[in-house]
Amino acid sequence: MLLRNAKILFNNPVSLELYHMALVCPDIAATIQPGQFLMVRIQDRLDPLLRRPFAVHRLYPNDPPGSFEMLYKVVGRGTQLLSNMLAGDSVNLLGPLGRGFRLPEEKGSVLMVAGGIGIAPLPYLAETIAASGCKGPSVLWFGGKNSADLVCVQHFNDLGFTVQLVTEDGSEGRKGLVTGHLEQWLTQQNELPGVIYSCGPYPMQRSVAEMAARLGISSQLSMEALMGCGVGACLSCSLRCRPPEGTQEPHYANVCQDGPVFDGEEIVWDESSS
Amino acid sequence: MLLRNAKILFNNPVSLELYHMALVCPDIAATIQPGQFLMVRIQDRLDPLLRRPFAVHRLYPNDPPGSFEMLYKVVGRGTQLLSNMLAGDSVNLLGPLGRGFRLPEEKGSVLMVAGGIGIAPLPYLAETIAASGCKGPSVLWFGGKNSADLVCVQHFNDLGFTVQLVTEDGSEGRKGLVTGHLEQWLTQQNELPGVIYSCGPYPMQRSVAEMAARLGISSQLSMEALMGCGVGACLSCSLRCRPPEGTQEPHYANVCQDGPVFDGEEIVWDESSS
Amino acid sequence: MANDSPISLTVELGPLRLKNPVMVASGTFGYGQEYAELVPPERLGAMVVKGISLEPRSGNPPPRIWETCGGMLNAIGLQNVGLRAFVEEKLPWLNPLPVPVIVNLFGNTVEEYGKLAAALDGQEGIAGLEINISCPNVKAGGMIFGSDPKMVFQVVSAVRSRTNLPVITKLTPNVTDITVTARAAQDAGTDILSLINTVAGMAVDAQTRQPRLANVVGGLSGPAIKPIALRMVWQVVQVSTVPVIGLGGIVSVEDALEFLIVGAKAIQVGTANFINPGVTLEIIDGLEDYLRQRNLEDINEIIGTLEVP
Amino acid sequence: MANDSPISLTVELGPLRLKNPVMVASGTFGYGQEYAELVPPERLGAMVVKGISLEPRSGNPPPRIWETCGGMLNAIGLQNVGLRAFVEEKLPWLNPLPVPVIVNLFGNTVEEYGKLAAALDGQEGIAGLEINISCPNVKAGGMIFGSDPKMVFQVVSAVRSRTNLPVITKLTPNVTDITVTARAAQDAGTDILSLINTVAGMAVDAQTRQPRLANVVGGLSGPAIKPIALRMVWQVVQVSTVPVIGLGGIVSVEDALEFLIVGAKAIQVGTANFINPGVTLEIIDGLEDYLRQRNLEDINEIIGTLEVP
Ligand SMILES: Cc1cc2nc3c(=O)[nH]c(=O)nc-3n(C[C@H](O)[C@H](O)[C@H](O)COP(=O)(O)OP(=O)(O)OC[C@H]3O[C@@H](n4cnc5c(N)ncnc54)[C@H](O)[C@@H]3O)c2cc1C
Ligand SMILES: Cc1cc2nc3c(=O)[nH]c(=O)nc-3n(C[C@H](O)[C@H](O)[C@H](O)COP(=O)(O)OP(=O)(O)OC[C@H]3O[C@@H](n4cnc5c(N)ncnc54)[C@H](O)[C@@H]3O)c2cc1C
């Protein structure tokens, strides 16, 4: 775990609410794994007070050395401030944090599912899997509210992924929710994927996990929670998980330390969609 | 009293700690008088919470129309943030506020005394007096810690002022405190000035007021106080003043409303140098 | 800005009917004149003026305020012109305004509170009295009236028995259990409760090792205290039989809505007036927009609708 | 960084001697392991670990935190591994560290506090106990122990009689007069007082009309509460005969100095660890610099030197 100031190389809007921010920080870039995250201090100020968690979107080991990119969505005060920052400014990073995705064990096929900004950690995962020599067919199911959400699709194409797009308003790809179309599609496949990697809103994650369980596929879900520290010290980022054998009490895992990536079967899903 | 967003034309360092910031705000520029001030909201944020008071340093009715300049010193969080702002950014202004300087009644001679950043409101006053047709000899006594404090002297020269410089470290002009040299000088003059205008730290203001009283000259002092509202609503900017006839209780004036310019004789000076 | 929609922001607080729930808090808006060029008083739900006492008070020596993270400390020391000057010099300006004017009052003794109430009862142009009980009781060695339920009861009773005007009791947050003082005020006949006053606080200059306030201790206000205020309003709303006015740290329409949602019938804006003098107008407009976006027509459909899991 | 100057930051808090006055606050530094890569525990004056109870506790459902202006609300619900797992799994790592480890503890009943103290008394690697009395007393219907001086006395007595370790009592700010609970703890034999714990607060999502915390009410910490904390420390220092540890909102060396100047013998840093994990090291270095700039050699020359006009 490192604490570093990192210079911003660029901070460009991709769509109305989405930004690419590239940062240089060689020693974090050298160690961070797909699915791990960083706690970003937006500026040297006390309002907003807390750091914000972000995944690494893509890693550029050589361009310049030790640089990487985040993809973020402007949703509130912190990300608003982030979007105002300029090339040459610095942000303060704490990381790498958490447990990332485990790479597929066999060289089977890989399915990724993304909902909206849930796409953020997947390109780095996809590249890492590709670099590990995985040759199986890879598919990305990517859902958004509308076409503006569906960014960096070309990149997945380049990595040999078949990309299936879904939008709630039908402005691009199939119309509806990604999980509905995905389930239909899965039941039509001769061969099921070896693993599902998924990142997106809670209800989507829940559907994916339940679908995976029904079909007997293992799922790895990158989960979100409100975070105080990001390192396991404050116990604020709880996610209800299956209790250890023999205990009855609800069991809460720390998303920041035990996750953010969880096996679908570990999670006890909540009725609310928080 | 107006509430306006004003665009920054430039925000340039003059010395290590001093900045010139030019703003465009025609309707404030049209009404503000020398010695009046503005409450500036540094940015659209809650930390720092309160507005900061600043004087108008110079007015440029035509360049571009409705623009003016502030001179400010970086002393804390608010002014630090101000110094980071760029041309094209906006600040929010509340003003014009308070009672400014009264112009000299007869066309006699004028003495101005400035200590450090106390120079800020005086160029606008000097220009206004010059424009009003005052022909008497004008003198500025200007003291600072060192030569870096002694800014915009040329401008006073151009307006026909005799400028006397004093620095605590002797790096420019006479060495010592401005009030010491000023008193010596005053006692050597054949004709005393009709009025003393003064702005600077509390102990300097006190010396000036007492000197003026001893010599029978009227003094107008621009005073500082911590301010909550700037408009007379919160009663935080108190300055102890002579109580109305017949009352015994301490009497506090509001610097923001009854001042910031006070007659030297009104003020009840405090032992502390706050 | 308000357009000709059928939206109603009218709220009823017992005997007090306001055209909208947005008031300005005592001590932060002077006597209304100071901000009148920017905030037409008639736009406000009500205006609470600076606290007055029987005799004029000169207040504390400066420095009287200090900025803190998200807040400010003040120790004005209750400086005010006194009852007579208020009635002779301020009231004539306030009287004709088409806005309910609430007079905030305080005394050094229970008797003083009663006398003030009696003196103001007859005056025209006053819509109600707000009792500031966050003041030292000189007879009880400077202990704060508002922290002792027995004293709260006495003060409120003294005011209640001397006026027919609506009586608001303004509670201090510097207590273990604010529902206890709320009940005491209620038992003594207050028509309305308002909360919170400032939270006692302090700051020091580490360079000079002197307190930032000449009075050493002052009252903390502003967004820093909002979570404390909201919690207390929610606590009081649950036990109170009289309407509650919520305040403390409100700077935006979202803040105002939080207080209304937990059950405040109206809100007051204090420190935020200094930062953004237009804030009350923005809140009033923002409440209308909030209702319109939800196809609601009446602010009362929002009040007290907190969904506790 | 510290150079080989003769400057001493050593402070003595009754039976507890610390090489510097900078501690980390319970619940904000885990068990020290979490930050060990960034903050070598041996640099700290002392480390207070997450509060433990007799039995493990799973804590509150999420959401458990919410950010506010200058602060954060938390309602972790005292989640902890319980006494046995603490002793078996955490203490072996903590024991060899060259830093005093203070165990923060809490119970549902007075008896539980006593049992915990007794169980920890024999353990190696514990430099002291900090009693968290900001917990609901299940026998008294969930009322907070720390707000009733009688209960404070009972809890502290129970702990005091079962341990020879230095006992710190951590006071809650949610009281009318903190000097009363401070005195109760002192009368019951606490060696040291620490204050403040979090201030009860609340936040609401105006869009969903739901509380931001599943538990509705939580504890406010961070710079927003610093003025409140400093005022309370100053009040307690004036009446207390035992040393006081100050905390609440400290994020910088200036903040730490304010607490020391009003008379705290040591300070704790809580929420600031989340924002800037290096903050404790910066404060330690900053205290040395402050002394050096003033040609002072001993931090005790600063403690309690507030100049009240
Ligand atoms: C492990 C992890 C990785 C993430 N990676 C990315 C990413 O790569 N790109 C991206 O755009 N977003 C990502 N998020 C979500 C991102 O952290 C939030 O969108 C961001 O914190 C919002 O901050 P704000 O100040 O703009 O919003 P506000 O709503 O103003 O924030 C208020 C508080 O809520 C928290 N918060 C709000 N939304 C979320 C959320 N969805 N998850 C966690 N905390 C939240 C904030 O951190 C803050 O404490 C990630 C979240 C987690 C937990
Ligand atoms: C009527 C008036 C006119 C002024 N005009 C100018 C000017 O033209 N140029 C200029 O450089 N300065 C001027 N000042 C002083 C200026 O307001 C302060 O330097 C500024 O507020 C400091 O803010 P800060 O956040 O940088 O300092 P901090 O010390 O961080 O501020 C903390 C608090 O103290 C207040 N404060 C600190 N110093 C002063 C001060 N000297 N006077 C009043 N409040 C203070 C701040 O407003 C803030 O509330 C004027 C002050 C007054 C009262």
Ligand SMILES: Cc1cc2nc3c(=O)[nH]c(=O)nc-3n(C[C@H](O)[C@H](O)[C@H](O)COP(=O)(O)O)c2cc1C
């Ligand atoms: C400068 C100042 C003066 C105040 N004067 C009074 C007063 O005279 N009477 C009173 O009841 N409250 C007074 N208050 C308290 C406010 O009315 C309000 O209760 C408090 O500031 C919390 O609200 P806020 O956070 O919106 O400011 C004063 C507050 C400030 C900041």
Ligand SMILES: Cc1cc2nc3c(=O)[nH]c(=O)nc-3n(C[C@H](O)[C@H](O)[C@H](O)COP(=O)(O)O)c2cc1C
């Ligand atoms: C997430 C979190 C968990 C906490 N857990 C405990 C605890 O277990 N025991 C305790 O006595 N105090 C606990 N506290 C209170 C802190 O120790 C401290 O008293 C408080 O946060 C004020 O200090 P700060 O403003 O520096 O954070 C906790 C605070 C936070 C923010």
Ligand code: FES
């Ligand atoms: S964010 Fe602190 S434990 Fe996870």
Ligand code: FES
């Ligand atoms: S600053 Fe508020 S009255 Fe002067």
